[in-house]
Amino acid sequence: MDPQIESELEEDPIFRNSLREARVILSAWVLCFLYTVSYCYLNGYLVHEPNPAATGPAVAHLLGPLQSFDRDPDSLTYPLGIGIPDWIFYGVVLPWMICIGFSFWYGLVLFKEDELGSSPQESTEADE
Amino acid sequence: MTQTSPVTIATFIVYIIGVFILAGFSHRLLKKSSFMGEYFLGSRGLGSWALAFTFAATSASGGSFTGYPSLIYSYGWVLAFWIASYMIVPVCTMGVMGKRLNQVARKTGAITIPDVFRDRFESTSLGLWTTCAIIFFTTCNLVAQFKAGALIIEETFNLPDAWGYIGGLLIFAVTVVFYTAYGGFRAVVWTDVMQGIIMGVGVAILVPVVVIHAGGLREVNEKIRAQPPTLVTSQKGSFNDLAIEAVGDHQPAGVRYFHPGTTQEEVTIEWNTDPEASTREFVDIYLAAEDADSSTTSSANDVKAALESNASLQEVIEVKFAFDNEKFTSTPGKTISLGAPGAISLEPGAKPKTYVFVRGDEAIFGPGRKADGTPFHPFGMCLSFFVMWAIVGMGQPGTMVRLMAFKESRTLKRAILTVTVYFGMIYLPLVFIFVAARTLLPHIPQEDADKSMVLVATRVVADLGVGYQILAAIFIAAPFAAVMSTVDSFLLMISSSLVRDVYQRTINPDVKEKLVKLASYTTTVLVGALVTVVAMKPPDFLQYIIVFTSAGFAATFLFPMMLGLYWKGMTRQGAIASSMGGFLIMLACFVPNMLGGSRVDSFGVRPLVFALLSSLVLGIVVSKLSGPPPGHLVRKYFYKEKATKRS
Incomplete structure (x- = not known):
């Protein structure tokens, strides 16, 4: 963009705020993804893929033979006694509760209540 | 109804x-x-x-x-x-x-x-x-x-x-x-x-x-875990599904429906009865067909009767009607059994239909198992x-x-x-x-x-x-x-x-x-x-x-x-x-x-x-x-x- 014109302009604050908020949300999604998928897969599966290629070389390299993570059904517990299997409780229910907390933090703290402007049609109607 | x-x-x-x-x-x-x-x-x-x-x-x-x-x-x-x-x-x-x-x-x-x-x-x-x-x-x-x-x-x-x-x-x-x-x-x-x-x-x-x-929920989980390995056939058509439970010590891997490839008047069953066998065998069910070029004609009731009359399977499996075969009458809570009179139709040359037994534990843990034995959520x-x-x-x-x-x-x-x-x-x-x-x-x-x-x-x-x-x-x-x-x-x-x-x-x-x-x-x-x-x-x-x-x-x-x-x-x-x-x-x-x-x-x-x-x-x-x-x-x-x- 022409530097002369650029000096007369500033970055749209809605664009800037929205981008910042989007980055935070996507980071939270990545954390949830890494935690929930790895926790549930490693702690809640009776049988794991025998072929390392099935999970990708990186996973096989990091964790070794996945059969060592095969879950023994008799080791099942119910945290808090509410009947939810332990791997679902710690892998899904608990992070779900944390995500609800995160959403409230996002809404009440991070989110900027920007003025969104009006559409050309609304402006015309207002002028009339 | x-x-x-x-x-x-x-x-x-x-x-x-x-x-x-x-x-x-x-x-x-x-x-x-x-x-x-x-x-x-x-x-x-x-x-x-x-x-x-x-x-x-x-x-x-x-x-x-x-x-x-x-x-x-x-x-x-x-x-x-x-x-x-x-x-x-x-x-x-x-x-x-x-x-x-x-x-x-x-x-x-x-x-x-x-x-x-x-x-x-x-x-x-x-x-x-x-x-x-x-x-x-x-x-x-x-x-x-x-x-x-x-x-x-x-x-x-x-x-x-x-x-x-x-x-x-x-x-x-x-x-x-x-x-x-x-x-x-x-x-x-x-x-x-x-x-x-x-x-x-x-x-x-x-x-x-x-x-x-x-x-x-806890009781539910325990009931599910205590259920015997079960399969429910899922065939196209009405009233032709069966629920089969493996109740014996020597459990088959599942059942397979076959087209006989020839003229066959009745359902026949094949199963390896050797409890010392290293791998669990399927119970193979050959359905009736008028000839090699026509679809099978057996009903699920025929299959149930054949399985129940097979001496080697009597202590091994229990055959029930699937849910849909027992519908409520107008009085809530009272049921009538319609049985399973629907035909199981396999086309000539069709691959056998395979159903494996799924244990109760498999509904509590991952990855879950489909009726054909493949994992649900790998x-x-x-x-x-x-x-x-x-x-x-x-x-x-x-x-x-x-x-x-x-x-x-x-x-x-x-x-x-x-x-x-x-x-x-x-x-x-x-x-x-x-x-x-x-x-x-x-x-x-x-x-x-x-x-x-x-x-x-x-x-x-x-x-x-x-x-x-x-x-x-x-x-x-x-x-x-x-x-x-x-x-x-x-x-x-x-x-x-x-x-x-x-x-x-x-x-x-x-x-x-x-x-x-x-x-x-x-x-x-x-x-x-x-x-x-x-x-x-x-x-x-x-x-x-x-x-x-x-x-x-x-x-x-x-x-x-x-x-x-x-x-x-x-x-x-x-x-x-x-x-x-x-x-x-x-x-x-x-x-x-x-x-x-x-x-x-x-x-x-x-x-x-x-x-x-x-x-x-x-x-x-x-x-x-x-x-x-x-x-x-x-x-x-x-x-x-x-x-x-x-x-």
Whole structure:
């Protein structure tokens, strides 16, 4: 963009705020993804893929033979006694509760209540 | 026949009348403001509750209340992992693009998603392309949604098997097409609010009723674990399924149905009875056939008799009728056994039908096992589905258009918080309900599992007493509401694409409002009629079709939109490459599967991940090669005049 014109302009604050908020949300999604998928897969599966290629070389390299993570059904517990299997409780229910907390933090703290402007049609109607 | 009580039916009809009344009120508003903006976008005036519930109800499609419960019923607790991404779906799908998309749409007065693309990149071809993509995927999805609606009506109104599905389909189609066409976007949103509340209330009441009735979740889990290894055959046709339990120490791997390949008058059984055998053998069942070139003719009753008369199997398996073969009479709680007289038809030369025994533990832990023995949720699916719900959810035009309709930023914030709580109240509790339902309604074949939500309402809840029959109606209305709220928004999306994007903006920009009105009503009705005709031959397993179309939408729309909103360097060419690339790669991965081969997967990752990555890469690379974008577009969408300059 022409530097002369650029000096007369500033970055749209809605664009800037929205981008910042989007980055935070996507980071939270990545954390949830890494935690929930790895926790549930490693702690809640009776049988794991025998072929390392099935999970990708990186996973096989990091964790070794996945059969060592095969879950023994008799080791099942119910945290808090509410009947939810332990791997679902710690892998899904608990992070779900944390995500609800995160959403409230996002809404009440991070989110900027920007003025969104009006559409050309609304402006015309207002002028009339 | 299944008997739903008159009280339940009456309550359900009152609900439908309520929907029509809302459409009537909405229609009156159409006369007071600009038709196009009001009919397709509610004049950009949605408040927090309306935005929250229309968003939630549209996301919670027929799949959420038919496909999802059927999968929970079939595979158990692993579905909580399968749906886990919903923990962060509301903030992702509404927060990442909501405010910015709303602002960009306001700048140009865009009413539809293709409008946004057309204006943001000043490209008619991009506008038309995205219109075509919307019509293609939406039509596929609508067929599945119409099937779900028809099944609910069929079960609720006790329609006869001979024409029940078609009758249910017609009732559903007339209802939803009428109120959508007559009331437009505002009617859709208002009914979404009503339906969203019904869904929430339905689930909130259903959880304690079903779980307590089943003895509590812990008791449910122990009952499931104690169940003997079981298989339920899932054959095409009526009354031809059997539930077989492995009760002996020496357990077979499963059963296989074979065409005999020759003339055979009776069912014959082959099984390796050696308990010392190193591998568990299948019980092979050779069905009767008139000759080598004709289909098999044995009924499931014949198979049951043959298995029970086989001496070597008497201490090994126990054969029962599947759920569908024992239906309630008009007196709740009293059953008559219809047996399994339906024919098991295998074509000559067909592969054997294989069913494996599934242990109770496999419904408590992952990965879940399908009837044919393959894992339900392997590692690649774990990755794909976490991406699927949150990331793919952002790329749905049906949700994007709602983000263009809210009034102010504060509205969006409140709606995000509302939907966050609402989804937490819906998706996890559904797992509790349908895991418990496994112990209350055992042996539903996979072919009928799509009905499990309605079955829980009509067979479990209503049987608890007369007072519960009104609740049953609410439970039935919940999936019906979910289906309707998705269908109405999709119908409107197609008609807006055709009327606004194709006709008004491309063919005849000076069209008179009277003609726009007529075209909008007519298009909505015609699309509804077309989908109804296609849905008369319904596809199986709703959830898979919905997954395909949702993934297709995301591959086509997500990155072109996201990059267009947040990257100054995005060009028109980049947007077209990103959108078309995602669409074509998605199709290319599915075409081999459609032609009867295997789907293109790598590491078990579903095609959508490749399509999304390709769309992202193409958008960036092509924009870099074709850039920079026109300066006036960058200024218009990413900058504003400095405050000092304005003063």
